[in-house]
Amino acid sequence: MTLTQADVHNVAFSKPPIGKRGYNEDEVDQFLDLVEDTIAQLSEENETLRHQVKTGGGVAGGASAADLEAARKEVAAEYERQLAEANQRAEKAHREAEQARQEAAEATKRAEAAGESSAGKSSGDTESDTTMKAARVLDLANQMAERLTNDAEEEAKKLVDDARSTAKKTIDDAEAKATQLRTEAHRDAERMRTEAKTTSETQLTEARERSDKMLREANQKAARRLTEANEEAERFVNEAHSKIAEADAQAERTVRQATDKANALQADAERKHTEIMATVQKQHQALETRIAELRSFEREYRTRLRAFLEDKLNELSSGNIEDEAQSNS
Incomplete structure (x- = not known):
């Protein structure tokens, strides 16, 4: 049966028979107050440890996963934006190159048409000059188109490389931060x-020390009361012997009374000693039960903490594997 604070607070001791001395009520009350305060302190410390376990471990892991996911989304958005911008510039360069090619072709056609229309009016040298001019215009147009295309491709490649470099740096920073967290x-x-282990060991040590202290005090109190009973019995016997000289009958009666009273005191002292030892044994067993509960709590706490950390590590490992698979695909 588990001893709670309410059990200690509501416990009631039976009164001794009339005419017999019992326990000191003040001492019993002080002991119960001490036990009640001890149980309350242990309950508060256990509650504090449970609160620390619930609120301490999951915060850092959740923050690292959230920061890593936010960083990856930001990198992906920036990479998509720069890639779209590079594609737009490349398409624009291709359009300009195509337009230059079309203008060169039209210029060539116009030159050929002009050469054909002036064939009857001009000499052979004039026709040759016109053809050379058209060829130069076409060559310049092709060079311009090729230059624009090369510039666009180089700029697009540079933007893509910059985006990839930025993405890699951001991801590396996010992974470093996650590792730190x-x-x-x-x-x-x-x-x-x-x-928690130190606190548990301290509580176990304090519980053992209190148990040993209460056991020593109970043994000392029992021995003291037994000695007092023996001394009182001996005193009554001596008084009885001192009255033998007055009258044999009175002496015998007094001796019998003294002997009976001494025996009663001896029996009462032994009974009190037995009761005290039984109470101390019960208290010792209760403390041993409490120690066993604290040990069970320590084992359960270690098991839960280990399972919690393994779950978090598995979640982080699963998240990294899925992210790498998505990036590779």
Whole structure:
């Protein structure tokens, strides 16, 4: 049965028989107050540890995943924008080159038409000059178109390379930040595990020390009361012997009374000793039960913490594998 704060607060001890001495009520109340305060303190410390475990581990891991996802989305958007801009410039350059080719072809056609129309009016030298001019115009147009095309392709390649470099740098920074956050999360989890272990060991040590102290005090109190009972019995016996000289009958009666009273006191002292030892044994068993509960809590806490960290590591590993697969596809 688990001992709670309410159990200690509501416990009631039976009164001794009339004429018999029992426990000191003030001492019993002080002991119960001490046990109640101890259980309340242990409950508060356990609640604090549970709160630290719930709120300490998941924050860093979630922040790292969110930051990494946001950084990747930002890089993807920037890469798409720069790639679209490069494609637009390349298409514009191609259009300008095509337009230059068309203008050169039209100029050639006009030159040929002009040469044919003036064939009857001009000499052979004039026709040759016109043909050479048309060829130069076509050559210049082709050179301009080729230059524009090359410039557009180089600019597009440069924009794509810059976008890829920026994306790689941003992703590397995000992964470095995620690694740092994971490292901090592991460090915080290890620190909390160490603190919980230290607190648990401290509580176990304090519980053992309190148990040993109460057991020693109970043994000392029982021994003191037994000694007092023996001394009182011996005193009554001595008084009885001192009255033997007055009258044999009175002496015998007094001796019997003293002996009976001494035996009663001896029996009462032994009974009190037995009751005290039984109470101390119950308290010792209750403390041992509490120690076992703390050990069980420590094992459960370690198991939950290990499972929590493994789940977070698996989530991070699964997220990285899916992101790499998407980037490769």
